[in-house]
Structure formats: structure tokens, C-alpha cells
Amino acid sequence: MQNPFTLFRRSIFPSYLGIDIGTTSIKVIEVKKGRQMPEVVNYGFLESSGYLARANQALQTSSLKIFEADVVELLKTIIKEMGTSAKDVVASLPPFSVFTTMLDFPIMEASEVEKAIVYQAKQYVPLPLSEVAIDWIKVGEYDDDRGFKHQKILLISVPQEQIKKYRRIFQDAGLALRALEIESLSIARLFTGDPTPTIIVDIGSRSTNVIFMQDAVLTWNAQSDIAAASLTQAIASSLGINPLRAEELKKERGILGMGPNYELSTIMLPSVDAIISEVKKAQFSYGQQFPSAKKAERIVLTGGGANLLGIENYFEREFGIPVVKASPFLKFEHPQDIEPFIPELNPVMSVALGLGMKNFM
Numbered sequence: 001m002q003n004p005f006t007l008f009r010r011s012i013f014p015s016y017l018g019i020d021i022g023t024t025s026i027k028v029i030e031v032k033k034g035r036q037m038p039e040v041v042n043y044g045f046l047e048s049s050g051y052l053a054r055a056n057q058a059l060q061t062s063s064l065k066i067f068e069a070d071v072v073e074l075l076k077t078i079i080k081e082m083g084t085s086a087k088d089v090v091a092s093l094p095p096f097s098v099f100t101t102m103l104d105f106p107i108m109e110a111s112e113v114e115k116a117i118v119y120q121a122k123q124y125v126p127l128p129l130s131e132v133a134i135d136w137i138k139v140g141e142y143d144d145d146r147g148f149k150h151q152k153i154l155l156i157s158v159p160q161e162q163i164k165k166y167r168r169i170f171q172d173a174g175l176a177l178r179a180l181e182i183e184s185l186s187i188a189r190l191f192t193g194d195p196t197p198t199i200i201v202d203i204g205s206r207s208t209n210v211i212f213m214q215d216a217v218l219t220w221n222a223q224s225d226i227a228a229a230s231l232t233q234a235i236a237s238s239l240g241i242n243p244l245r246a247e248e249l250k251k252e253r254g255i256l257g258m259g260p261n262y263e264l265s266t267i268m269l270p271s272v273d274a275i276i277s278e279v280k281k282a283q284f285s286y287g288q289q290f291p292s293a294k295k296a297e298r299i300v301l302t303g304g305g306a307n308l309l310g311i312e313n314y315f316e317r318e319f320g321i322p323v324v325k326a327s328p329f330l331k332f333e334h335p336q337d338i339e340p341f342i343p344e345l346n347p348v349m350s351v352a353l354g355l356g357m358k359n360f361m
Helices: 068-082 110-124 160-172 183-189 228-239 243-253 259-289 311-319 336-348 350-356
Strands: 016-021 025-033 038-047 088-093 099-106 132-143 149-159 176-182 198-203 208-214 217-224 298-302 323-325
Touching (some): 016 183, 016 350, 025 068, 025 350, 038 068, 038 336, 038 350, 068 160, 088 160, 088 183, 088 350, 099 110, 110 132, 110 149, 132 160, 132 217, 149 160, 149 176, 160 176, 176 183, 183 198, 183 350, 198 259, 208 259, 217 259, 228 243, 228 259, 243 259, 298 311, 311 323, 323 336, 336 350
Parallel strands (some): 016 088, 088 176, 198 298, 298 323
Antiparallel strands (some): 016 025, 099 149, 198 208, 208 217
16 A cells, blocks of 8 residues: 555655654754764754643644644744755654554455455544545564464554645745654654564653554554643642743652652652553553563653653653663764753654654665
8 A cells, every 4th residue: 555644755855854743842853864874964943832821822732733823933933943954854743643543354465455454444444534544554463363364454544634734834834745654653763673572652741652662663552641741730730830930840850759859749740650550551452452462671761751850760660671761863873062962852852853764764
């Protein structure tokens, strides 16, 4: 099946942009071919702080609304500040704008799988098929209790209207949208060649995406609306302070839970526990879908929420396996002058960097 989210044949550009439009921020990576790995030549990050004071100020929401005029202006601003001349874009779609489900088929020819998927999609996709773009990925095989081979297929569908909106946004911003893909695939690309069974927890501002990797392949993902903004809201409500100040305190002190930070930790921990509960629910569902899957050997945290001080140790105590922050810049050549900023940039820019690798795979 031709990938409906790819708007061009693969070609080589001098450089191009990986753009992640989140619920409250825009992240941009400019990438070109390096000597041995893709090379990051420029990057930009711009956050809309209005969402902290007003919930309706998010750039996009789980109701599939994306505020086109706001996004266009922010894109123009960030591109101007970066000073880049690159125009070709690969962009991500947030998990809440995408419908995914796992299908089970006997082993068969690809042409037969395609026919079967079209038939099955009618039963699972919540919109008429004429209104969505459909893609699918084979994510595994298994033998049933009678010895027959089966394959697991991840079905992906996106409303055509959402795709049209993204085309308009980038056109109005003076950019050329060349491809769209779901965030989960962008992040999964960063783990190419790494067979370690892994749970990736992408903690954004308004949503948390839980991705399961087996043998360097995305096998399943789940999404929750409990995310980093919940912690900010808890601080603001408990201390009676401005949400902007609450966000500053969250970033400064985290959940280290010692001395003057103890009270702040106790305020935030219920929200962190809620995120952990969502991850455990996803683990259970994954186990039901893939009973023969290997147990996760690590958890990798991405997204802005991964920079919360103390979160790695807290997750590790809860799950009993190693927990680390994502380090996608290891997959890229990059200017030495950004080296001091990489530890903080790593989780925030993961999706954009995954998009940046797309033409170099």
C-alpha cells in the first residue's frame, strides 16, 4: 500500500526541516547529510506560554482542533529567528489526532493483506473510509496454539481534514510540506538497530504517549490526556499562585523531595502517579495484545516532562527496571557549541529529531 502520509518520492535535499507542532510549542530541527550520520545544522524551539493561564490557548487539542493562524505566526517567527533558508518539511501528527488499532491476520501475501485491511478498517475506523487516510505496519508474527502462523498489523488512520489543515498551515507559513507521520513512528526511528525491549514514555504538556518497542520495531502505543500541565495546575491551585510562576517552580525544583523541595514534591506526586498509572494500564493492555512479547528491560522518557528533576529515579522505583532520558542527539552530528544544551534538548526535541532522520534511513 502506498503510504498516504508521504507527499513526495524520496529525494535528496541540501537540508530540510523536521517540525513537531505540539499542543503548546513548536520544535524545529534542520538536518542535512553529514559525513557519517545526519547532521543537525540548526534548531529552534518556541513555546506559547498563554496556555498556562488559559486552557483554550493550546495550539491544538485532543478535540482535533488546531489553531491555524496561531501556528502559522509561530512558524514564521521561529523560521525567521533560525535564519534558515530550508523550505522542505517533514512534520508530525500528534497521537490524539490519529486512530490506531491492532489487527490480527494469518500470514498471507502483501496484496491479500491490503485487501483484508480495507475490509477490516470499515469495522474499526470511526469515520467513513472516504474521510481518512490509511496506512499499516506489520509489527510482528506469532504461532497460535494450533501451530498456525499469524501476523500483527498496526492500522493507522488520520482524518483527511487534519491533513488538509497541515498543508494549509505550512503553505501559509511559506514552507513546503513533503511528508506527515505520527509522532510514535518518529520517536521509534531513533531506536533503529537497538533490539532492547523498551517502553518509551513521551510526556508532553497536554498528552502522554506510551510506545512499546520490540526488536527495534514499534509494536503498540497508547495515549493519555494526563501529562506535564497537570503538575503545573496542581502547584498553582495548591499554592494559589500564577500558573506562570507555578511552571517556573516545577522546572526549578522538580520532585527531588528534600528540604525546601519537599512540599512541592508532595503537591506534584499525585499527578506523576497518575501518569505512571496510565503507563501501567498500557503495559497491561500490551500484554493482552502480545502475550508472547519479551518483558521490557528499560523505560526511556521523552518530551518536556522528562526534564522534571527526579522523575527518572521515581519511575525506576515504581517499575523496577532502568529508566533513562532519551538521547537522540547521539544519532546525529552536530555543532559543538550546542553541546552544553543537549541534555535538556534531548527529550524535548526527540520527535523533531526522529523526523529529521526520515530521509536518511
